[in-house]
Amino acid sequence: MVRRNEEAAQLLQEYADLLAITGGDAFKARAYEKAARAIGGHPTDIATLDPAGLREIPGVGRSIAEKVTEYLRTGHVPLIEEARQTVPPGVRELMAIPGLGPKKAMVLHQELQVSSVDELLGAIHRERLRDLRGFGPKSEESILRGIAMMQKAGGRILLGAAMDIAERIVADLAGVTGCEGCAYAGSLRRMRETIGDIDVLVAAGDPGPFMTAFTELPYTAEVIAHGPKKTSVRTTKGLQVDLRVLPPDSWGAGLQYFTGSKAHNIRVREIAVRQKMKLSEYGLFHARSGKKITSGTEEEIYARLGLPWIPPTLREDRGEIAAALRGELPRLVAEEDIRGDLHTHTDLTDGLAPLEDMAAAAAARGYSYYAVTDHAPDLVMQRMTDEKMLAQRERVRALDGRYGRMRLLHGTELNIGPDGDVDWPPEFLAGFDLCVASVHSHFRQSPRELTRRLIRACENPYVSIIGHPTTRRIGRRPPLDADFDAVFEACARTGTALEINGHPDRLDLGDEDILRAKRYGVKFAVDSDAHATLHLAHMRFGVGTAQRGWLTGDDIINTWPLQRLRRFLREGRRRTGG
CATH class of the missing domain: 3.30.460.10 (Beta Polymerase, domain 2)
Structure with a gap:
């Protein structure tokens, strides 16, 4: 049965957006947004909870619990439906454009009477946005990119x-x-x-x-x-x-055929034709007699064609057939190869669960090590202080050893500032086991500025991993317009790993960037970026993306034993002067 958590989370997030559009209480909007995230990441199906149980979810107070209960019972929340009526339908259509926030969507509707994507495109082409406060040529470019992203995504x-x-x-x-x-x-x-x-x-x-x-x-x-x-x-x-x-005796052929991709299947069928055979979803057949040769398993299909079984994540016609014929397919990383998660958050910043719960959930996954990496102070909304971080470090050290053989690592996710600086001075950073550094703002700098910004972060001796390197949000925010080949080269030179962020709306780096980065000799970290215990399972999507990038366990630092991982972290500091 489908969990109701996602439905309730979407409803609360919609109400937070509606409050933002109508100029409602900003604190109230943030409270609903936080509650939406908490409910979406809660491990228990909220349909099984009464109002008291709902109030035990972090960020869910009495008022929100009552609305959720009402929605679960009736499918409606009158207050939210009333709020919908105050916002013109056209504004909500505009809000679907990646990068166009609710307030700007409202301004466009009120000032230019724009109510659809087509009308907005017309206004941009007539340069009408340039007379609006807060808009300009860069805004037009950003909106056009967002519309292109939305149209490209289609119904995906x-x-x-x-x-x-x-x-x-x-x-x-x-x-x-x-x-x-x-x-x-x-x-x-x-x-x-x-x-x-x-x-x-x-x-x-x-x-x-x-x-x-x-x-x-x-x-x-x-x-x-x-x-x-x-x-x-x-x-x-x-x-x-x-x-x-x-039919059961066509299972292997059907699975191969319907897995695709189309381009991969064409290559496989060409091999069959050259060997005077015919391949379909029902089996591999002699072309002349029509007699079935094999069809039971994918392995049998590929073997009869002179190929090893090719993992589904490689079947994109990007050289996998040629590599298979040469016997050079990589032994792809698997989820069971992952020994630990190096990018996670707790309720000390924007996570939903306390350190103890996150660590216990990581231990239940069989990890050998687990890093907590809460946000640093330059991301002001997280209200981090030196004292809070040091207190957490003491708690991490005290808990280390309480989760079987799993070791706890204390890290942080630093904010890469506009000039490439990070939150804390070297003497403070030296106390962390590892530091992830990520871009969280100023996405519209020039390509030259963004490239230099990322390279400076790589050159910081205490930065071990660049988190979600392109900052993309799939279908919602485009990647940074930086020279990533220069960034990949810097990572290889400085011994800085690039993250493959497993959160499904990021998957950053993506597979094509992974393929490029690997050519420079870069190492990678596959992480969940978990903000709740359930999010630790996002690791599977990061591993799948790493497979699509042809990565092996040796390419990924968190498949390594802890001793080798620590050596990599130390060598990175020495190489960059730390």
């Missing part, structure tokens, strides 16, 4: 959201009598960062019960097509899911 959704619904569907269909195999395929199996629709495959002799069960799932909102071999539905979240039922 983030990997994490697609994975959640796909795994629920697979679990439900696997329980239907007669199921001999069930899995998701397509771009989701390849761990693409966004998903257009979901392909689910079932191996069974009789497709009827599965097609019926599929259309009756609680999160099916609309049946688009219903047939004996394929049924398509639209979920309550608006995502299309296609179900295909294959």
Whole structure:
């Protein structure tokens, strides 16, 4: 059953946005935003909680708990519906543009009578925004980039959201009598960062019960097509899911075919043709006689064509076929190779859980080490002080050893300022086990300024990892316009790792940047950037992205034993003069 947490979190975030649009109490808006994040990251399904249980969630007071309870009971919250009526529909459409905040959207509507993306594009082309206070040529460029991002994304959704619904569907269909195999395929199996629709495959002799069960799932909102071999539905979240039922003896061929990508499959079929064979979703056949050669498993299909099994995350026609033929496919990093998480947050800053809960959840994942890296003081909203950070360090040292064999590391996420400086002086930074440094503001500097800013951070002897290096938010914020080849070269020179941030709306670095950076000899850290215990599971998405970048365990510093990791951290400080 789908958790209601995400629905309630979206509702509360919408109300926070509505308050911001209408000039409501800024403190109240932040309170609703914080509550939305807390509910979204809460491990328990809120549908099972009474108002008292809801109030135990950090940031959820009596008023918010009452609204959530009302929504769970009736599906409506009159106060929020009233707030919606105060905001013109056009403003809400404009707010969907990445980088255009609620206040600016309201100004555009009020001052220029703009109510749609097309009208906004017309206003930009006529240079009408330049007369508005707070707007100008740079604003126009930023809005145009945001519109392009939105149009490019189309109806695609983030990997994490697609994975959640796909795994629920697979679990439900696997329980239907007669199921001999069930899995998701397509771009989701390849761990693409966004998903257009979901392909689910079932191996069974009789497709009827599965097609019926599929259309009756609680999160099916609309049946688009219903047939004996394929049924398509639209979920309550608006995502299309296609179900295909294959004969059990065609399982391997079907899984290979529907996983794709299209370009990869064309290459594989070309190999089959050269060997006088034909490959389809039903099997590998002799071209002349039509006799089936094999179809049971993907491994058998690839082997009969003279290839090793190729991991789905590599099947993008980026050289994997040639590497397979040469016997040079990498042994890709796997989630079980990860020994620790090096970028996480607690409720000392913007996290939702205390240090003890985060550490216990990390230990339950079998980690050998775990780093807490709360925000530093230059991110003013987090209200960090030297005293708070030192007190946390003492607590980390006191807890170290209480979680089995897992060691606790004390770190911080520094803010890379506009000139490349970071929050604390060297003598304070020297006390941390490691420092992650990230850009959190001034995204619109010139390419030259942004490049120099990042390189200066790499050259800081106490910066071990550059966090979410491009700062992108998929579909919401474009990457920094910096010379990343120069940044990659600096990271290799200084011994600074680049993060692959596993949060589904970041996945930063992305796979193409990873491929480029690896050529410079850069090392990487795959982290969850967890702000709640549930977020530690984002590691899987970071690992999938690392696989798409052809990374092995040796490329990733948090697959290494703690002794080797500490040596890397020390060598980085020595190399840059710390």
